Amino acid sequence: MENVVNSMPDNLLSTFQLDQTDVNNITISLTGVEKSDGRYVESTLADITITPATNTVAGLMTGAEKIAINETLPDAINDEKVARENAVKELKAKDTELQGNIDSLETALNADITELRSTILKVNDKVGLTEANEMPDLSSTNYLANSPSAISAAVTLDEEIGKLSRNENELWYGVKFDLANSSSPDGVRTGNMEMHKTLPI
Secondary structure: OHHHHHOOOOEEEEEEEEEOOOOOOEEEEEEEEEEEOOEEEEEEEEEEEEOEOOOOOOOEOOHHHHHHHHHHHHHHHHHHHHHHHHHHHHHHHHHHHHHHHHHHHHHHHHHHHHHHHHHHHHHHHHHOOOOOOOOOOOHHHOOOOOOOOHHHHHHHHHHHHHHHHHHOOOOOEEEEEOOOOOOOOOEEEEEOHHHHHHOOO
């Protein structure tokens, strides 16, 4: 019998036990029999411990790492997604508000420009400027050109002013003297006669 035992391996594996009670490590226990004095006796052949993986060495995934992958990381990703979506919504809302402000300013500016143009046209009409804000052609209103004297030109200009004042509902009044006939000291009432009645000169 001893010769038979001696011809067999020194160790024979009989039990393979996996211990997962530790949250970080796994222990593998190998039990069986080993040769001793020509016979086999029960023995713990080996306890193998597999540790967690590191940045440089392969190993196990711990319970905490499993939770991180299955729960913590997805939750963090979802939270980040929701935060970014909310940020985008806020930016779009601000963009809409800003565009509304720009539109309002543009509308107000266009209204101001229209009003200013209307005012300029009114001023031009009163002053006699052209639409290009230039002086009109006054060649036909040069009263000195065909007047025998400066006094005669002044009289003609005064008459033209009288015509303009009548066109403007005669909002002025005064006394006109005949400069061409210097021998006559009498003046002539001109302009708005109602003003002459209410505020006589």
